[in-house]
Amino acid sequence: MTFLGEVKREASGAQLTDALAQLRSITEATPDSRPLLVVPWLSPRSQERLTSEGVSYVDATGTVRLVSDEPALLITAQGATKNPWPVDKSLQSLRGSGAARAVRALIDFAPPYGVRELAGRTKASAATLSRVIDLLERDGIVERDERGAVLTVDWAAAVRRWAQDYDVLRSNDAVGYLQPRGLPALAERLTETDLDYALTGSLAANALAPFAPARLAMLYVSNVRAAVLGLDLRETESGANVMLLRPFDDVVFTRTIEREGLQLVNPAQLAVDLLTGPGRAPAEGEELLDWMEENTDAWRS
Numbered sequence: 001m002t003f004l005g006e007v008k009r010e011a012s013g014a015q016l017t018d019a020l021a022q023l024r025s026i027t028e029a030t031p032d033s034r035p036l037l038v039v040p041w042l043s044p045r046s047q048e049r050l051t052s053e054g055v056s057y058v059d060a061t062g063t064v065r066l067v068s069d070e071p072a073l074l075i076t077a078q079g080a081t082k083n084p085w086p087v088d089k090s091l092q093s094l095r096g097s098g099a100a101r102a103v104r105a106l107i108d109f110a111p112p113y114g115v116r117e118l119a120g121r122t123k124a125s126a127a128t129l130s131r132v133i134d135l136l137e138r139d140g141i142v143e144r145d146e147r148g149a150v151l152t153v154d155w156a157a158a159v160r161r162w163a164q165d166y167d168v169l170r171s172n173d174a175v176g177y178l179q180p181r182g183l184p185a186l187a188e189r190l191t192e193t194d195l196d197y198a199l200t201g202s203l204a205a206n207a208l209a210p211f212a213p214a215r216l217a218m219l220y221v222s223n224v225r226a227a228v229l230g231l232d233l234r235e236t237e238s239g240a241n242v243m244l245l246r247p248f249d250d251v252v253f254t255r256t257i258e259r260e261g262l263q264l265v266n267p268a269q270l271a272v273d274l275l276t277g278p279g280r281a282p283a284e285g286e287e288l289l290d291w292m293e294e295n296t297d298a299w300r301s
Contacts, residue, residue, distance in 0.1 A: 005036040021122045041083045045139040050135045065157040095165040097249035102132035107268040111150045168273040176240030177233035191261035196222040198265045200273045207259040209291035218243040220252045239248045
């Protein structure tokens with residue numbers, strides 16, 4: 001068995017596509033060889049793509065995946081998940097309210113569209129949208145035409161990429177409370193309240209893709225004090241079953257959906273909240289992503 005390697009300075013987006021084409025041409029001309037890509041750093045998204053293509057890879061941060069069928073071989077190791085040597089001053093993170101508005105816009109609306117067109121349909125700035133699109137294009141999540149218009153967006157990959165830089169309990173101002181009569185009582189009050197809120201987390205997920213009985217309710221509110229009084233919540237040092245979130249940005253209140261009298265965050269927001277949430281929330285996030293794939297018309301404009 002022989003590994004035939006292609007060494008690149010960068011492998012993301014179009015560069016990764018070119019590298020794969022070169023590897024195929026080399027290995028097709030050499031029987032019994034295995035393709036291998038060697039780069040300084042590989043993003044998690046690029047690793048997923050190479051794995052799906054059956055291509056082995058190594059990067060300088062310690063990431064390794066060497067695979068062969070004959071003889072049977074699998075060697076793996078995980079290096080850095082973020083580039084320790086960014087090569088330019090382009091956007092490297094989806095952290096912050098501006099980036100969140102932009103990535104939500106790209107996920108919530110189906111392409112094709114231009115940057116200014118999408119900015120006009122949302123409250124995301126055109127400049128921030130352009131930088132976020134550049135980042136996602138480098139990761140192979142967005143494809144654009146020669147004029148810069150967005151042609152495709154892998155929305156599930158965009159949610160996962162956003163989750164790398166976001167944390168529902170850290171990105172928002174979160175405080176735990178107790179609803180002494182339990183979550184059914186909370187849900188009943190929410191269907192009757194005039195509070196400005198958007199439900200997220202397990203309780204919201206159960207309204208779309210039931211996974212297991214919810215034990216913690218999470219909801220974004222614009223007025224924490226009014227929510228505490230209106231929902232009959234108690235301060236507690238332990239055993240909280242309700243988490244009130246003062247949102248990082250008002251984008252959480254945009255493009256919400258209603259189910260069973262409850263106002264839910266948009267599924268894209270719900271997915272990233274679950275994937276970065278506590279306990280079994282990430283598993284519920286995976287279940288929700290499956291539901292979103294099967295019901296795209298129900299949530300994506």
